[in-house]
Amino acid sequence: MASTVIGAGITIEGEVATDDDVIVQGTIRGKLNAKESVTIEEGATVEADIVGGAMRVAGQVTGNISSTDRVDLQPGAKVVGNVKAARITIADGAQFKGNVDMDV
């Protein structure tokens, strides 16, 4: 259970920084920094640079994604921005535009 949930219908304009998990179902504009896993659920809108641990993206992200662990773009995800992570998966049906950096 993630300790921070940005529910559907919530809009945060600014910076969100957390030491633990984040689930985003609503809207974030600004920055999103997490130390643990980040989940961008379907219907969520993130217009922000995202830094965190393992990431699962099923919503819409406009911004750069940087993960210390892995990034999974799931079907229905729409990502515009650069993705930097050790492991990256892009599922069939995910929309993506940007650079991929896998620390090779």
Added chain:
Amino acid sequence: MASVTVIGRGAHVTGRVTGAVDLEIHGRVDGEVTIDGELTVEAEGLVAANLSARRLVVRGAVKGDLSAVDAVVLENGARVVGDVRAPRIAIERGALVRGYVQTGSASAASAQRSEAREAAPRAKPQAAAARPAAPAARATPKTQTQARPAPVAARAPAPAPASRTAPVAHNSVLAGGAPTKSATLGAGSAPPRGGPPAPVVPVLKKGSKGALKKKAG
């Protein structure tokens, strides 16, 4: 879970938070929070922001103005520095508040309304204070007038008050003081309790006289 938003213990949000669902704050929020729903600042929450919600419950620390469409509830452990405005405000035992607190219709948008409200509550408490005072004033004379005739019959046979006051008289007699003075003193101390002095004095006099005669004889 779906409709509830939680800003977790380790989270720090800087900026504006808006929305139409319930929000729980366990972490830190700096900026502004406007929610059309229930906003709860939990015990470990630390908020430096103006909070606006339909219903606002605070158990943690808030520095900023609070306003609610429905109600503001400051529960035990709440520490609030800022103004509080809502139709209904509850400040429970253990909550700390420093700021201007005002109940009344919400949507404290226009300054004119707020000025009118500032003037209105001042008049209302006076009227409210006057209303209870008047019935009390009416009631007390009635009870006094009703009580006066009754005690003459009721208190004279009643042994309890006489026996309580009697030892005082005895002591004063033993000490060598004037018994009549002690009786009048006892009568003087009695009226503030019950009100009517007239029936009390004869009862004491009777007892004290009897005691005097016995002692003298």
